[in-house]
Amino acid sequence: MKVLEFAFHTVELPLVTSFTTSFSTQTERRVLILELTAEVDGALVIGWGECGALTEPVYLSEYLDGVLDVTTEHLLPRLVAASASDELTAESVAALLGRVVGHRMAKAAIEMAVLDAQLRAAGISFKSYLGVTRDRVPSGVSVGIQDSIPALLDTVDRYLSEGYQRIKLKIRPGWDIEPVRAVREAHPNVPLQVDANTAYTLADAEHLSQLDAFDLLLIEQPLGAEDMRQHALLARRMRTRMCLDESVVSVASAEDAIAWGAAAIINIKPSRVGGYLEARRIHDVALAHGTPVWCGGMLETGIGRAANAALAGMPGFTITGDISASGRFYKHDITDPFELVDGHILIPDVPGLAAQPRRQRLAESTLSTMRIAF
Ligand code: NPG
Numbered sequence: 001m002k003v004l005e006f007a008f009h010t011v012e013l014p015l016v017t018s019f020t021t022s023f024s025t026q027t028e029r030r031v032l033i034l035e036l037t038a039e040v041d042g043a044l045v046i047g048w049g050e051c052g053a054l055t056e057p058v059y060l061s062e063y064l065d066g067v068l069d070v071t072t073e074h075l076l077p078r079l080v081a082a083s084a085s086d087e088l089t090a091e092s093v094a095a096l097l098g099r100v101v102g103h104r105m106a107k108a109a110i111e112m113a114v115l116d117a118q119l120r121a122a123g124i125s126f127k128s129y130l131g132v133t134r135d136r137v138p139s140g141v142s143v144g145i146q147d148s149i150p151a152l153l154d155t156v157d158r159y160l161s162e163g164y165q166r167i168k169l170k171i172r173p174g175w176d177i178e179p180v181r182a183v184r185e186a187h188p189n190v191p192l193q194v195d196a197n198t199a200y201t202l203a204d205a206e207h208l209s210q211l212d213a214f215d216l217l218l219i220e221q222p223l224g225a226e227d228m229r230q231h232a233l234l235a236r237r238m239r240t241r242m243c244l245d246e247s248v249v250s251v252a253s254a255e256d257a258i259a260w261g262a263a264a265i266i267n268i269k270p271s272r273v274g275g276y277l278e279a280r281r282i283h284d285v286a287l288a289h290g291t292p293v294w295c296g297g298m299l300e301t302g303i304g305r306a307a308n309a310a311l312a313g314m315p316g317f318t319i320t321g322d323i324s325a326s327g328r329f330y331k332h333d334i335t336d337p338f339e340l341v342d343g344h345i346l347i348p349d350v351p352g353l354a355a356q357p358r359r360q361r362l363a364e365s366t367l368s369t370m371r372i373a374f
Helices: 064-084 090-096 104-122 149-162 177-186 202-214 228-237 251-259 276-289 302-311 359-365
Strands: 002-020 025-040 043-050 136-138 140-143 166-170 192-195 242-244 265-268 293-295 344-346 366-373
Touching (some): 002 064, 002 359, 025 064, 025 104, 043 104, 064 090, 064 366, 090 104, 104 276, 140 149, 149 166, 149 177, 166 177, 177 192, 177 202, 202 228, 228 242, 228 251, 251 265, 251 276, 265 276, 276 293, 302 344
Parallel strands (some): 140 166, 166 192, 242 265, 265 293
Antiparallel strands (some): 002 025, 002 366, 136 344
């Protein structure tokens, strides 16, 4: 594949309701969308990528402006050098960019655009590329921190009536035991889990153990991203199964988490781990160890949502993921929306990762575009 142009669209989509986690409140999602124009076997092809980074470095260290900088200054030059000799494939991107330390969300977005272009050119869907046989995946929803417990119960009721099959509650100190108790009492049989996004320390072990009373599927990332050992210690003090998100950024860290008992379950977010190919490798390793995985979300537009749905069709994804309908976050997405069908999201089966975004919607939502031609 020969790279002809990269366009970086900074898109902003208002959220249908604000989304509060232990680290921020979002009222809109500003997201970087990559549009790659390439030549494959003499034909022009477009590939789309989406970057998981937020505007601020509050989830992981990457953030949108930083992604743009490292991509244009350090990643693209390496990619384009290989593309000139026609050696560029999605499978070679990680190695080509490997000399640049970290910056996995930036690398993931590039690999995604190259993979999309490659599959479109070959007429292969991401679903077939991954060998996925399922047509749909069950859909879970992530419920942000609310102003009050009655508001939380209303929100959960609404999502359940829409058909969501699993509820994930965001927690933080001051919003944990009582909200979870209230939801569990209102819905004794609903699959329920919690996510702290690193908001606690090991000194909170006894407090967090109170969550064991609520028959949760899992507790996600209670401690710091680098606190792998502490997660293993906490896991021994809780009955609720430990799931890691921020701490798992690669196959190596997934293997450590499993071997050390820090994670009984892994949340795989392709953007966090450097792309869909590393995500697949983590899936394979987890499956070999009998560790269940599920697919997390970064409030993706339809571009990332489609690819996540295909990934989540792989056999090790035995836990319902955060792949909601587009309408959970956006009134108007930049792609055709994903709807809930009987509590499921259908896995697209078109060439590439998904249908192309709608040009008109993309233009309406774009704050700025930077084009780099080669
Ligand atoms: O459904 O896309 C989604 C969002 C799921 O809760 C979700 N994501 O930590 O997993 C997370 C969380 C998140 C929210 C991450 C905001 C980053 C920003």
